[in-house]
Amino acid sequence: MAFIITSPCQHEKSAECVEVCPVDCIHEGSDMYYIDPDVCIECGACVEVCPVEAIYNEDEVPGNEKDFIERNRLFFQE
Template identity: 45%
Template sequence: MTYVVTENCIRCKYTDCVEVCPTDCFHEGPNFLVINPEACIDCSLCAPECPADAIFADKEVPPEQSHFIELNAELAQFWPLLSQTLAPLVDADNWVDQADKLQFLER
């Protein structure tokens, strides 16, 4: 099992989860974070830290967001490692809990 960042992170990019990760498995894109499944040790520390409630165990990802399991693995291969907390995107509070944000994912 691994943890997965899902749609609610898009255009928010809170990094509270990065602070608690013992294995530095988060990777940063322009407006989204992903978890490298090869580095994740399933400690579950990140999920409760996410202000957007965007992180799930892979077995608990909502069915309509199951494609994020593959997307995290794919993007973690070429996005840079993120090992420190950063400020969220400027308008993150306006985007949290908005539906249908996949169209805004920047690669």
């Protein structure tokens, strides 16, 4: 999994990340966006434009946000 969107995105959904993604790997959920790890090319374009600084490389997700790794995985299993 390349990048994870975390709690600052909840109910924010500004969508700048969607607009800059060259491979359309960011999908809208009911309360936030999610990044498809099978499509993401790890370019980091989404990280640079996120107005709420919600996007992290999976290895750098803060400890209190680690549950969003599992939420992302579950989102794409459904």
